Amino acid sequence: MPLRMKVSIILGTRPEIIKFSPIICEFERLDVDFFILHSGQHYSYSLDRVFFEQLCLPGARYNLDVGSGSHGLQTGRMLIGIEEVLKRESPDVVLVQGDTNTTLAGALAAVKLHIPVGHVEAGLRSYDRSMPEEINRLLADHCSEMLFAPTENSRRILLGEGVSEDRIFVTGNTIVDALYRNLKLAEDKRDILKRLGLKEQRFFLVTVHRQENVDDKERFSKILDGLELVNRELRYPIIYPVHPRAEKRMREFNLKPEGVELIEPLDYLSFLLLESYARLVLTDSGGVQEESCILRVPCVTLRYNTERPETLEVGSNVLAGVEPDVILEKAKFMLNRKRDWPNPFGDGKAGSRIVRILIEKFGTK
Ligand code: UD1
Numbered sequence: 354m355p356l357r358m359k360v361s362i363i364l365g366t367r368p369e370i371i372k373f374s375p376i377i378c379e380f381e382r383l384d385v386d387f388f389i390l391h392s393g394q395h396y397s398y399s400l401d402r403v404f405f406e407q408l409c410l411p412g413a414r415y416n417l418d419v420g421s422g423s424h425g426l427q428t429g430r431m432l433i434g435i436e437e438v439l440k441r442e443s444p445d446v447v448l449v450q451g452d453t454n455t456t457l458a459g460a461l462a463a464v465k466l467h468i469p470v471g472h473v474e475a476g477l478r479s480y481d482r483s484m485p486e487e488i489n490r491l492l493a494d495h496c497s498e499m500l501f502a503p504t505e506n507s508r509r510i511l512l513g514e515g516v517s518e519d520r521i522f523v524t525g526n527t528i529v530d531a532l533y534r535n536l537k538l539a540e541d542k543r544d545i546l547k548r549l550g551l552k553e554q555r556f557f558l559v560t561v562h563r564q565e566n567v568d569d570k571e572r573f574s575k576i577l578d579g580l581e582l583v584n585r586e587l588r589y590p591i592i593y594p595v596h597p598r599a600e601k602r603m604r605e606f607n608l609k610p611e612g613v614e615l616i617e618p619l620d621y622l623s624f625l626l627l628e629s630y631a632r633l634v635l636t637d638s639g640g641v642q643e644e645s646c647i648l649r650v651p652c653v654t655l656r657y658n659t660e661r662p663e664t665l666e667v668g669s670n671v672l673a674g675v676e677p678d679v680i681l682e683k684a685k686f687m688l689n690r691k692r693d694w695p696n697p698f699g700d701g702k703a704g705s706r707i708v709r710i711l712i713e714k715f716g717t718k
Pocket residue numbers: 366367368394395396397398400401421422452453454455485486562564596597598601
């Protein structure tokens with residue numbers, strides 16, 4: 354008999370699909386009545402569909418097809434569309450994840466309709482309000498009735514902002530669940546090493562896509578100069594699956610880094626495979642900082658702050674910013690780092706923990 358709890362999962366981008374996947378699989382296993390509402394923020398096959406396929410996820414019941422645009426336009430379109438769907442479906446609870454425009458629109462639309470919101474990955478802060486993600490996560494947290502914090506540190510941050518204790522649940526991050534489940538499957542993608550001419554532990558993996566890094570010509574140029582310098586000095590091949598935002602800017606600014614192999618965005622399993630065999634990761638991605646920490650691959654973050662301080666504390670990650678000589682110095686430093694740090698993001702059971710908490714609150718058999 355299905356549980357009498359109706360859940361709306363609102364997602365729209367690559368990391369949300371990945372990080373929601375353990376929760377979706379648990380809902381299916383327990384026959385929970387749920388549906389996926391996709392904002393359409395990501396729509397290219399390589400940023401969207403491929404993850405549904407590889408993670409065996411059911412298709413979205415609704416896709417708002419909002420596509421790309423300015424923050425106001427994109428978020429506004431989502432708000433209008435999400436409100437309409439939520440009114441029609443009347444779920445008992447709405448789940449949002451992370452810090453994208455989809456996260457904010459989902460949380461805001463639901464709370465205004467008095468539908469309880471659960472925020473997965475609550476309590477992260479970079480304390481840099483110029484980043485769109487910081488505004489999104491802050492507002493999503495404060496619209497939410499249930500805040501699923503990945504770590505004790507996130508819980509403390511929420512308590513410090515006045516969120517009441519009984520609304521915060523420390524669950525671990527669902528990225529650990531997704532990684533543990535898929536790492537073995539990723540071995541099937543081993544031929545990618547051969548195709549790219551790479552040897553285990555003998556290459557660096559890069560991702561750079563943040564608005565503040567790639568939309569600013571000077572800053573993006575410095576990062577690419579830093580990668581060229583790292584390649585010249587340390588002589589490891591550098592492989593960079595390029596996010597469409599970065600690809601567009603690279604073309605517009607006419608940037609052609611030497612010694613950096615640019616490839617299309619990768620499917621999840623191929624990316625995990627490369628990440629697990631990389632000697633070093635250089636990134637501005639939140640999810641990649643977490644995954645590299647879990648995989649015990651040293652990470653150099655191409656930013657001046659992080660909302661994942663746990664990675665700095667355990668020593669899996671350092672902040673380099675965007676100056677080429679500092680990027681090189683930090684890369685050298687991390688190459689010498691002993692890979693023995695603990696994983697601060699949980700035991701791989703965050704998804705089932707979150708579902709159990711939801712059932713306790715909303716599910717009556
Ligand atoms: C968004 C999130 C960011 C997250 C990232 C994950 C916000 C504010 N930002 O950034 O936090 O880290 O997703 O990858 O929500 N584009 C395509 N195909 C697509 C989607 C986008 O070509 O399927 C291109 C378009 O040119 C678009 C640009 O990428 O203008 C940026 O897309 P957008 O969704 O606005 O932001 P992301 O940079 O992807």
